Amino acid sequence: MSENLGWIPPSERTSAQEQAHVRAVQAMPKFAIAGRYRQAGKVDVRLYDAYRHPSVVADVGFVFDRFHQLTGSCVGTGFGNAMQTLLSVQRLFATNPTKAFLIWWAYNYGRSRYLMGDRNRGEGSMGSTMAKSATEDGSFDAGQPGLPRYTNGGTDGLTLTEDEEYEWSDGDSSTVLKYKDIARQHILGAAAEVNSTDQIADAIVNGYPLTFACSRFMGSATVKNGVLLGTYDRSGGHQTAITAVRDHPQLGRLFGSQGSWPASVYPNNPEPNQPTNLVWVTEAEQARAMRYEAEVFALSNFPYFPAQPDVAIPWIV
DSSP states (O other): OOOOOOBOOGGGOOHHHHHHHHHHHHTSOBOOOTTOOOOSSSOEEEGGGGGGSHHHHHHHSSOOOOBOOSSSOHHHHHHHHHHHHHHHHHTTOSSSOBOOOOBOHHHHHHHHHHHTTOOSSOSOBOHHHHHHHHHHTOOOBTTSTTOOOOEEOGGGOEEOOHHHHHHHTOTTSHHHHTTHHHHTTSOOSEEEEOOSHHHHHHHHHTTOOEEEEEEEEOOOEEEETTEEEEOOOEEEEEEEEEEEEEEETTTEEEEEEEOOSOGGGSOOOSSSSOOTTEEEEEHHHHHHHHTSSEEEEEEEOOOOOBOOOSSOOOOOO
């Protein structure tokens, strides 16, 4: 089990932090999907499958697995994994697809800490101010000039160094603010609070990944009925991404929680083509976790550069 957590639950927040959380949530639209798509029969939607699509791989340069935290930056990496999923799914839209790229999650992490009132380097943040940063400050790709480069650890994910995570955790530093104008060109369309497992399923089925945080975390997992299954068995505030929902013949409805710890934390996943640290949670367990101190936000519509068409368009001369 990793000791790296980083989500600040309401019971541990200062008055200023809680007020920042309330303001962020009050400014969000209510979660609702107009003309939402409902899958007939059994549900099986795994948004992370988009990582392996040839168009996404061509844009990103490799098959994305996940972002891996080294400090108490789970709010940043949880957001990063959700946003990377959204970017990958958007690349596959039938109309107006956008180019896939690697998100620079550290920018929004630092800004989220600034928005909750922290003006120094450190650890910990809130999902609400992270979402607010994406919808107000914007985000950008990791290929910008002057940025450090992620280290690709394969099944251990993409990492920054601990020093880099700390440097970017100060949201009003010169390191962060020099990218302010670039980020504001690409504002996340919406982040909405989600309050039930039905809403989580609706979000996933309609292509919207989520950030999920609560005052407990999955410190272990076991293989049951061929599935790597977890429970929220340890105390501590932690944020992950939810990127899948499926109906299992024995276990019922399951949600895929995508983590950001070392690959060694959980047993080997018996199912192929799933991100490392992807743990499935039963609907009853997910509902129980949402009754703890919890924050859940669905992300949608990140405007970015149009993707190149998949077919050649002849020039008219």
